[in-house]
Structure formats: structure tokens, C-alpha cells
Amino acid sequence: MAVQSTFKNMSLCLLVICLVCSGLLAGVYALTKEPIDAAAKAKNEAAIMEVLPETAVTVEEERTVEFEGASYTYNLAYDEVGNTVGCAINVAPVGFGGPIAIKVGFDVNGVIWNTKVLSQAETPGLGAKCVEPSFSSQFKGFDPAAKKLAVKKDGGDVDAITASTITSRAYTDGLALAVKVFQAIAQTPMPLNE
Numbered sequence: 001m002a003v004q005s006t007f008k009n010m011s012l013c014l015l016v017i018c019l020v021c022s023g024l025l026a027g028v029y030a031l032t033k034e035p036i037d038a039a040a041k042a043k044n045e046a047a048i049m050e051v052l053p054e055t056a057v058t059v060e061e062e063r064t065v066e067f068e069g070a071s072y073t074y075n076l077a078y079d080e081v082g083n084t085v086g087c088a089i090n091v092a093p094v095g096f097g098g099p100i101a102i103k104v105g106f107d108v109n110g111v112i113w114n115t116k117v118l119s120q121a122e123t124p125g126l127g128a129k130c131v132e133p134s135f136s137s138q139f140k141g142f143d144p145a146a147k148k149l150a151v152k153k154d155g156g157d158v159d160a161i162t163a164s165t166i167t168s169r170a171y172t173d174g175l176a177l178a179v180k181v182f183q184a185i186a187q188t189p190m191p192l193n194e
Helices: 007-051 127-131 133-139 165-186
Strands: 063-067 070-078 084-091 101-107 112-119
Touching: 007 084, 007 101, 007 112, 063 165, 070 165, 084 165, 101 165, 112 133, 112 165, 127 133, 127 165, 133 165
Parallel strands: none
Antiparallel strands: 063 070, 070 084, 084 101, 101 112
8 A cells, every 4th residue: 555645744755864874974974073173183283393393292181372353273383492482373364265274383582483274165276276386386485474465466575466466465464363373372471482
């Protein structure tokens, strides 16, 4: 005997399908959460070491600082005798395709040691070039006290990505923000030159 197609039967069938799918999705999430978190942590730790001076031996756990109503995470790094040698700060300026998560490393003098894009959704072939060394390498050793952290089109010292001024501006604005956050961290009770 065939089941009649009624609103009650269709609703019950849809409910069962939704419950089964939800259970399967929850199971897959539970199985993959730990490996995904471990991979994200490893990526973050590798990025920290990439943006800090080579003398950094120990990196302390992530801290947060409040700046202009927002919260920013950072890590301080120390050499083998415990002297502070740098700071890695996370910023996420908004580019053409959304937020560009950048880790910015500083030495104790406030000079940008290096930068690393953690994630971005910029246009492939245009703004996505922000991860390429041809663009990002110009920030290695960038001293914001001596140079203007803005694209040349805006009177600064940064070469923009061809046909991607929005991404270039967002990237440099993010680094300028990181400089301000670094200066705020340097004013905290834990000075960087301990």
C-alpha cells in the first residue's frame, strides 16, 4: 500500500531528512574540528616566526590590547637571554573582496620586520597579488618614522599593485594601523625594551 502524499506525510519526511543531515553534519564537524584547529594554530605559529627577527627564540602566548575601541591580538618575542626582540600583531583591513588578515612583525624600534597575509579574498590575478613577494617584500625593514606608509598615488612610499589600488591601500592602511597598535603596546606597563 502506497503512502498518500499529504502535507503531514511530506512534513514528517522532510523533518526526518533534516534530522539525519544535521546529525551527519554534526558528526563531520566533531571529527574535523580538532585537525582544522591544529592546522590553523600551526599556520599562525609559522607566520609569527616568519615576521619576527631571527633572534626571536621564545614567543609568548597571544595577548590582546584595546586600541580605538577595537581589540587586537599580538605576541611578544624574546631572545635566548630574555630580552624583548619583537612583536607580531594581527590586523584585518578591509580590501576589495573583504578583510585581509595580516600578521605584522616589528623589531623593538618599531620598524616593520616583515608581513604575512594569513587570509584574503581579493580578486585573483589582481588584489590577490598582495601575497606575492613582489608586493609584500617592500615592507621588509620599512621604517614608518622615516617613510610614509601609503601608496605613491596618495603621496606615500609604497608601490601599489597594478590595477589594484583598493587592495594596496587596504594593505598599507592595515600596516599603518599595526604601527599605531605597536606604539600603544610599547606604552603598556610591559615595555618592549625590558
